[in-house]
Structures are given as C-alpha cells and as structure tokens.
Amino acid sequence: MQVIKDISTLREAVRELPRPVGFVPTMGYLHEGHLSLARAARQACASVVVSIFVNPSQFGPNEDFSRYPRDLERDQRFLSEVPVDIIWTPDNLTMYPEDYQTWISVEKVAAPLEGKMRPGHFRGVATIVAKLFNCVQPDRVYFGQKDAQQVRVIQQMIRDLNFPLDMIVCPTARESDGLAMSSRNVYLNAEERKAAPVLYRALQNARRRFDEGERNADILRKQIETEIQTEPLASIQYVSIADADTLEELRVIKKDALISLAVFFGKTRLIDNIRLEIAPRK
Amino acid sequence: MQVIKDISTLREAVRELPRPVGFVPTMGYLHEGHLSLARAARQACASVVVSIFVNPSQFGPNEDFSRYPRDLERDQRFLSEVPVDIIWTPDNLTMYPEDYQTWISVEKVAAPLEGKMRPGHFRGVATIVAKLFNCVQPDRVYFGQKDAQQVRVIQQMIRDLNFPLDMIVCPTARESDGLAMSSRNVYLNAEERKAAPVLYRALQNARRRFDEGERNADILRKQIETEIQTEPLASIQYVSIADADTLEELRVIKKDALISLAVFFGKTRLIDNIRLEIAPRK
DSSP states (O other): OOOOOOOOHHHHHHHOOOOOOEEEEEEESOOOHHHHHHHHHHHHEEHHHEEEEOOOOGSSSSSSSSTTTTOOHHHHHHHTTTTTTTOOOOHHHSOOTTTTEEEEEEGGGGTTTHHHHSSTTTHHHHHHHHHHHHHHHHHHEEEEEEHHHHHHHHHHHHHHHTTEEEEEEEOOOOOOOOOOOOOOGOOOHHHHHHHHHHHHHHHHHHOOOHHOOBBBBHHHHHHHHHHTSSSSSSEEEEEEEETTOOOBBOOOOSSSEEEEEEETTTTTEEEEEEESSSSSOO | OOOOOOOHHHHHHTTSSSSSSSEEESSSSSOHHHHHHHHHHHHHHEEEEEEEOOOOGGSSSTTTTTTTTOHHHHHHHHTTTOOOOOOOOOOOHHHSSSTTOEEEEEEEGSTTTHHHHHHHHHHHHHHHHHHHHHHHOSHEEEEEEETTTHHHHHHHHHHTTTOOSSSEEEOOOOOOOOOOOOOGGOOOOHHHHHHHHHHHHHHHHHHHHTTTTOBBBBHHHHHOOOOOOTTTTTTEEEEEEEETOOOOOOBOOOOOOOEEEEEETTEEEEEEEEOSSSSSSO
C-alpha cells in the first residue's frame, strides 16, 4: 500500500496498477461507510485507490472546515485492512494552487435541498470530484447513498461532461441503532447521540406507510416532522420528499422518490435519506 | 480515415489507435490554420483525431450560430490530405442531451476582452472543450494562437482541472496580405476583405515600435487605433495591450504582453493578436 502526496507520483503509480482501477474519494476520518465503498471496489476491481482530502471549497464560510475531524494514521490503518493499493493525500496547495480559478456548476439537481442550505457546496463538490477523477483516471468510482443529492449531482456531472468511468452507489452504512454513519457524528455529545436515531426511525415509519399505500407526500412529510419533533434535542432544517431524478418536491408520489432531511442536534447538522421505489427493481 | 458521429463508436475507435493521440477540436469550415494544427499533430503523434462541432453554447443570442459556415464534405476532403485517423462529427443532441445542466467557468482570465464582449462565450468554450477532451482522451491537444484568450482560458482550465494532457499552441495562419485566417472571413464582401489587412499591419507596426524600445502601452494602443481608423470600413470594438498571463490591461510593458483587438468590418467581427516578448525566448 503506497501513501502518495503529489499528483505526478500518483499518476505514475496508477499507471503501474492493473485495470480496472476502482476509486473512492473521501474526506478522511473514515468509518464503516467509507470502508464498505473500499471493499466494494476491492471486490469488483483489480486495483483500488482511495483519496483523502478535506476539500475547503465545499464548506461554507460558517461551516466546520477547520474543525472537521482528521486522523490520517487511523485512516491508513483501516485502509490497510481492506487492503487498498494507493492512498492519495494531496494538500490544499496541490489541489488549489495560487490563482486557481476554474469551477464546475451543476444547475437544476444541485439547486434545492443541500444546495439551497449550503450555497456553493455542490460547486465545490463537483469541481474537486472532477479534479480527482482527472488525477486518478479510474474506471469505476464509488460513492455512498448517504449523500443522496451529492450522488445525483455527480451522476449528472459524469453524464454531462462525458467522464469515461462508471459510478457505483453503495448503501448507507448505519450504526446498530440506525444512525447513518458520518464523520460528523463525532461532534454529538452523549445525549445528542442518543437522540439522533429518531431520524432513521422517522424515515422507516414513512416508508412503512408508503408501503401500505400512502402516496400523499404532504401527509408523509408531516408524519416525519411530527415524529422528529417528539425529540426535544432535534431541530429540523428540512424534510423533503422529492422526485428521485429531478429532486423537485412532490405532492403525490407517482415515481421513484427520495425522502431526505437535514436536522440539527445542538450545533451538529445531520442528514439522512431513503429512497421510495414505485416499480419493483429490475 | 473514419468519420464517426456517436460517442461510444468514437471511444472504441480511439482505443484501437496507437498512442500518443493528438486531438484538434474545430468548428469545421476548415482553413489553413486548422490544417496546420492537424499537420502539427500528424508530425508529433502516432494518431490524429479532429472533431467538427459548431458549439451552440459559445454563441451569444445575437451572434452567428445559425449562419456559421458549414461544409462537411469539403472538410473531409481537406483532412484526408493531412491525413487524419478519425473525424468526429457529433450532433447537438449528442453533446447537449435534454436536461443538460453542467457548466465550467474559468474566472479571471475569461473576464476581460472577448469574455466581456461576448458574455457566456468562454463558459461555452470551456465546457465543450472539457467534454471533447473526456470523449477523445487525447495525449496532446492543438489550438491556434489566433484565439489568444481562448488559448489562455483552456490552458487555465487544463491546469486547474488537472486534465491529463499537453496543450500545444500553433502560430496564427495568415493570408498572403497578413489577414488572419478565420472561417468568418467568408462573411466579408470584396471591399471589406480588401480593408481587413489593416489589422495585422497595425499590429506589426506596434511591434516594430515596441522593438525600438517603446514600453508605454497607451502610446502603442493609440498608434494602433489611429492606424485602424484610417480605414473607413473598420469600426474598432477594442484594442488591448495586456499582461500575457493575467490578461490585465497594462500601462507600461514590463513583462510579456498580448496585443489583441476586435474590429467590425460591416457586420463581420474580426479578431487578431500578437505577443510582445520582453525576455528572449529560452
């Protein structure tokens, strides 16, 4: 397992790897969700590259860039157990040299939800992901369903800009009580941590009601909000039921839908989502 | 020589080509400038791909997209004489399918000059060029110095987004009277055509004065404007003397500079440029 910092060494090392090359871009402080991506890549690809880069351009000015958790030694230990072939850990000046000035914007699917709450977030995500793709030149890239809108934005960018690679989306990894794994869970204090599983319970109960035939999105949204509000530590930012493809809010669920939400526990903002499928999967 | 329309056939055909692959993106209606790029690629690369696509997203609403000259048969004949390996001629819906929504913006170097006169132009250029790069995946790409700011914008995009390729810039091809070759020269009537070489004469006279020691950009700008204004059919849009790297306007020329201009002859807008080099070339 090589740990590489600069781009030219990375390119040379990737050139030596057997194809197909699977790539997992991360911001580090890895958890089981990241590792499930790396293992999926390991299983399907001849080689696996993981990047670790806390991308400043996807954080807003009042967000948690500087305190975002970092622990490269721990990350390396975890990845050596997958194992992966290359860990790439570029620094800020490598990715954003002085006079950097090129940005990729995805429009419609990046506009609502996280895009609305975090202006500029998806511009930063799309741009860094394109840069990472061009540096690694992988055959397959792995992302987690946890960041559902990110998945949709990157899928759109890959399609629109004709990136020559396949995107694989892996299920959200969860703690035993249902809380979606996130590097940000470390911010939660004991009480907030205990309260946070309400999100997944509310999502599951909405799915149950959907499975029983409820198609009115307003009723399902209301049910989720009410259930989350039973938890005094939770403060809802949004609960959305949207078309899974366009991410436009729905009143009636006639096609595949995405239920997604952002909820504060204290200062910590958590997101989670589930998909509702109308037609049985092929 | 294969002529290919769709992207998957293109990718398969490129995969069979010996490397390095040189790529010349064009909007067709080829002239000696384009052919000099294709020949430069032919000489330096094992394989040559030329694309022909009149990119709608780089034309403003009041510009000449619909009447831009097109003649694929003529273009094929010219390219068969280079010769090139693949001519790729995608159609609009291939490059911009329904629900297309991803755009690349280069900021500082795309802002002045053509970027100011043609809002959105370089967003369209950067986006289509990135798409073409991702479809062809060339090792080297060839552009003409004729579109000096375009060269600078694409160079910046390649650097910022880490495209894994080298950019080669070839000199402006000129008619025997000095007029820079352009597909748009066909718009000129006989009198305008006769008047148009004033642009290159004015640029050359400015260079002569620069070579004699003049470093005051205002004086040189004024000299160029005065000379162009002796031609009654010419209507100046801008004459710029800018830092060749940042494209910021200069008052005193202390580093390599770019003199560029846009001038109307009737309804036809012509651009041209020369570089002024302070230090002798390495």
